[in-house]
Amino acid sequence: ADTTHPLTxxxxxxxxxxxxxxxDIFTLSCNLLKQASGKNLNLNDESQHGLLMQLLKxxxxxxxxxxxxxxxxxxxxxxxxxxxxxxxRSAFLDSSTLQLFFNLYHSIPPSLxxxxxxxxxQIASVRRSLFNNAERAKFLSHLVDGVKRILVxxxxxxxxxxxxxxxxxxxxxxxxxxLGELVKxxxxxxxxxxxxxxxxxxxxxxEFAPNSVHYLLSLWQRLAASVxxxxxxxxxxxxxxxxxxxxxxxTSRLESVHVILRDGLEDPLDDAGLVxxxxxxxxxIGRCEYEKTCALLVQxxxxxxxxxxxxxxxxxxxxxxxxxxxxxxxxxxxxxxxIGGRVSFASTDEQDAMDGELVCRVLxxxxxxxxxxxxxxxxxxxxxxxxxxxxxxxxxxxDQVQKSSKKASPPPLSLNLMLHLPLLHRAPLxxxxxxxxxxxxxxxxxxxxHASPPSAAQGSSSSQFNPLFCRKxxPPPLSLNLMLHLPLLHRAPLxGSSSSQFNPLFCRKxxPPPLSLNLMLHLPLLHRAPLx
Numbered sequence: 001a002d003t004t005h006p007l008t009x010x011x012x013x014x015x016x017x018x019x020x021x022x023x024d025i026f027t028l029s030c031n032l033l034k035q036a037s038g039k040n041l042n043l044n045d046e047s048q049h050g051l052l053m054q055l056l057k058x059x060x061x062x063x064x065x066x067x068x069x070x071x072x073x074x075x076x077x078x079x080x081x082x083x084x085x086x087x088x089r090s091a092f093l094d095s096s097t098l099q100l101f102f103n104l105y106h107s108i109p110p111s112l113x114x115x116x117x118x119x120x121x122q123i124a125s126v127r128r129s130l131f132n133n134a135e136r137a138k139f140l141s142h143l144v145d146g147v148k149r150i151l152v153x154x155x156x157x158x159x160x161x162x163x164x165x166x167x168x169x170x171x172x173x174x175x176x177x178x179l180g181e182l183v184k185x186x187x188x189x190x191x192x193x194x195x196x197x198x199x200x201x202x203x204x205x206x207e208f209a210p211n212s213v214h215y216l217l218s219l220w221q222r223l224a225a226s227v228x229x230x231x232x233x234x235x236x237x238x239x240x241x242x243x244x245x246x247x248x249x250x251t252s253r254l255e256s257v258h259v260i261l262r263d264g265l266e267d268p269l270d271d272a273g274l275v276x277x278x279x280x281x282x283x284x285i286g287r288c289e290y291e292k293t294c295a296l297l298v299q300x301x302x303x304x305x306x307x308x309x310x311x312x313x314x315x316x317x318x319x320x321x322x323x324x325x326x327x328x329x330x331x332x333x334x335x336x337x338x339i340g341g342r343v344s345f346a347s348t349d350e351q352d353a354m355d356g357e358l359v360c361r362v363l364x365x366x367x368x369x370x371x372x373x374x375x376x377x378x379x380x381x382x383x384x385x386x387x388x389x390x391x392x393x394x395x396x397x398x399d400q401v402q403k404s405s406k407k408a409s410p411p412p413l414s415l416n417l418m419l420h421l422p423l424l425h426r427a428p429l430x431x432x433x434x435x436x437x438x439x440x441x442x443x444x445x446x447x448x449x450h451a452s453p454p455s456a457a458q459g460s461s462s463s464q465f466n467p468l469f470c471r472k473x474x475p476p477p478l479s480l481n482l483m484l485h486l487p488l489l490h491r492a493p494l495x496g497s498s499s500s501q502f503n504p505l506f507c508r509k510x511x512p513p514p515l516s517l518n519l520m521l522h523l524p525l526l527h528r529a530p531l532x
């Protein structure tokens with residue numbers, strides 16, 4: 001380009017070329033491709049192979065043209081809509097154009113088929129307003145049929161370039177079309193089953209083209225996020241296939257630990273950007289059919305934590321300990337992600353209780369690992385803990401929290417809340433969060449802490465041993481309202497105020513604090529208010 005001309009001059013030239021010549025060039029390239037597909041070309045001949053490659057590149061460059069002058073970063077894949085001019089409408093209403101590229105994909109060698117898939121990605125991304133509703137439904141039906149053909153005959157997909165472009169094509173199905181439109185496609189049940197199987201297989205082979213997984217997770221993230229808004233009567237079947245995708249991702253990450261440690265491969269946990277990107281996508285996918293996700297995470301976490309404690313009690317087990325710590329690191333990351341995926345208007349008290357099940361386990365794990373910091377620490381696990389608390393703070397503690405549980409259930413008898421007081425100082429928990437359901441048992445891997453009370457000669461200072469917080473004391477009954485029955489709170493001054501100052505918060509004639517009050521507001525008072 002001539003850099004001496006201003007940007008506006010370049011834009012005028014590009015617009016003039018688009019209006020006068022570009023469509024004719026695209027039509028010519030398609031016609032030549034049709035002629036080439038109808039002939040028995042010898043693609044082993046370098047000249048014929050090169051000619052077909054140049055034709056495909058020409059078609060792709062026409063479809064990838066900056067039609068409205070907004071693409072400032074050509075390496076970005078965020079601009080998913082191709083702003084095809086209205087004058088091109090006839091080429092896309094004719095199903096033969098779309099069919100041409102699908103036929104070429106199945107008839108040319110894998111060395112050229114990635115270019116065909118790149119063209120299909122652009123065709124699938126044409127702007128919605130190019131069609132009316134009936135035309136768009138017909139175009140989408142032809143597109144889905146072509147995708148189904150590729151999934152049924154995946155001979156070329158083992159090629160990394162083909163695999164990557166096909167993953168991009170799958171992602172464009174949802175980025176440009178609504179779930180309500182997809183479910184109306186005739187072959188939708190079969191196609192969504194094939195896509196789910198393809199995704200599960202891809203996640204299980206985590207070492208193959210790891211950068212392509214982003215597009216598959218993006219597809220399922222968009223599908224899961226659309227479920228509350230679907231008005232079509234046809235079943236979307238995501239309640240069947242989304243848990244399979246979630247399970248495949250979680251189990252494949254855990255299984256990868258053994259291979260990485262055995263073969264000395266690069267650990268994905270060291271790529272913080274990639275991990276965070278995938279967890280952001282998983283946060284939405286995992287909240288779909290959340291009961292199954294939570295049950296799976298509880299099962300895997302308890303197994304890994306039990307194995308970890310057993311290894312700590314044995315000798316000469318450093319390698320196995322590292323293995324379990326890596327697995328626990330993945331689980332802590334994933335638990336933080338699914339908690340961070342909570343949407344206030346779509347969440348229920350039952351789902352909040354499930355969050356509490358997961359939070360309880362992570363807190364207990366942190367209590368155990370903190371007790372071993374003097375012997376050995378683990379940087380990856382600590383970073384996972386920070387990620388977990390960031391998500392937990394954002395959802396349940398931050399200023400932007402929009403919804404709390406309708407009822408704050410008291411801690412179950414199986415949970416010794418006082419065990420976690422040191423942890424609560426670092427991660428304040430809202431009283432509205434049920435830390436652990438009454439039916440569940442506490443994870444078995446946390447050793448019972450031992451605390452010995454100080455002697456009676458120490459007096460009744462604020463540092464005196466307080467039997468209320470004795471870890472050996474039986475937990476309060478389920479009917480106890482912690483915030484209403486602590487008389488110490490009524491006479492404990494707020495931090496920063498004198499003891500004689502009137503404190504309306506603790507005035508006995510004032511209505512008791514709501515159940516959703518953050519327990520952390522009162523922890524400093526509890527520590528310095530001695531028992532009578």
